[in-house]
Amino acid sequence: MANSNGNKIALVTGATRGIGFETVRQLASQGVHVLLAGRDRGKAVDAALKLQSEGLPVEAIALDVTSDSSIAAAAEEVAAKHGRLDILVNNAGVFRDDGTLKPSQQSLDVWLGTFNTNLFGLIATTQAFLPLLHKSPGARIVNVSSILGSIALHQDPASPIYNYKVPAYNVSKTAVNAWTAHLAYELRETPHKVNTIHPGSVLTDMNAQGDLSVEDGARTSVRLALIDEAGPNGGYFHFEETLPW
Template sequence: MNASPRIALVTGATRGIGLETVRQLAEAGVHTLLAGRNRERAVEAALTLQARGLPVEAIALDVTDAASIDAAVAEVGRRHGRLDILVNNAGIAIDDMALKPSQQTMETWRTTFDTNVFGLVAVTNAFLPLLHQSPSARIVNVSSLLGSIQEHLNPDSFIYDFKIPAYDVSKTAVNAWTVHLAHELKGSKIKVNTIHPGYVRTDMNRRGDEQNGELEVADGARTSVRLALIDDDGPSGGFFYGEDSLPW
């Protein structure tokens, strides 16, 4: 790495795992751009972390809006001239849990894929020129164990009887995209990996008044941060939870 601080950008970072990922990267000395589709919320979150002395700045970025993506890329290029770390954290889960897979509406499928897949791919492609300007760049795609086809087919897995179809399949697509992009970039200094954050107590895992999840948010951010900070001899094209490789 060069002597100047690394520059990271985390999407969907105004709350939950994304916000915690920003905090942990900044505490590791990374100058981190806290990206959110609502600029005011992004600024508010960034100011809170700045008040703790952390190197964080806000940036507006709606992963489903091409103009917003282009504006964010231009802003990062103007401010920093490169990007060292991209954490694609933004994601939604809007399946109706009362419906079977074949009963989910096409609107649910399209809206989920617009954010979780098409938005992720669009953001990555748009930032690739700035990532190529880094001496050693990292891309971390936040997926889920729910994207593992092997685990869905395993009767002994705790997800065997837990199906959130549009969300699950979108994360399977994220995993496949990660493999393809890593293959494209295998001769470069950019490493690409996908991660499972764990079953974390976030708003996404809330069902009405019931808060589900096994892990605190700080634990949920650790795998993203680990893969964002790997050395040049670290992995690329893998699917991880903590130090463990996960089945596709």
């Protein structure tokens, strides 16, 4: 039987390493043709070649989510080569807070730099690719957020994140969740779906304290990228669990 994912085209941002790279691997292993996006084309090519050597349908593309010209060029490249996009995984992100400082002491530069990538870059990328996503019979957008974006859990002294206040990062992810809810409303009467996810506390270059493997960290993104028409729209998930906003 032919793989139903075999004709799908996906793009994953921030995919040259860590969870993004593993998300590409898992989607490609399901038969999806995946565009592995990175700020540095050379690093994206190197990462794609690793997966191609495993026989996976992966293609490199340069995409810096903080550069309007880079985003536009990537969208034009995808339009020219593929004519549509079925899956967009907004995985690119940065963590710049100084954990030794109180919330009110984080510099404005940290706030601006964090939001520029984690929120504004994500929105700009989504806006640029929406015309191609609308050409899909059923597009899926996955926004990689974090449990640290949950206001409910930040206010609950019994929650595991109550004492983890790194505000620029946390609030950027809260904003990603809010953007997801708004875009889901816009898409509610279409065949397209957008959801936001918490990958888990994953041991990566950005998170030295993680307790999950990158394989597990990619699972939620991949699941939401491949949901069928009965799947959710506008949800916030970790594995199969729905998280509180």
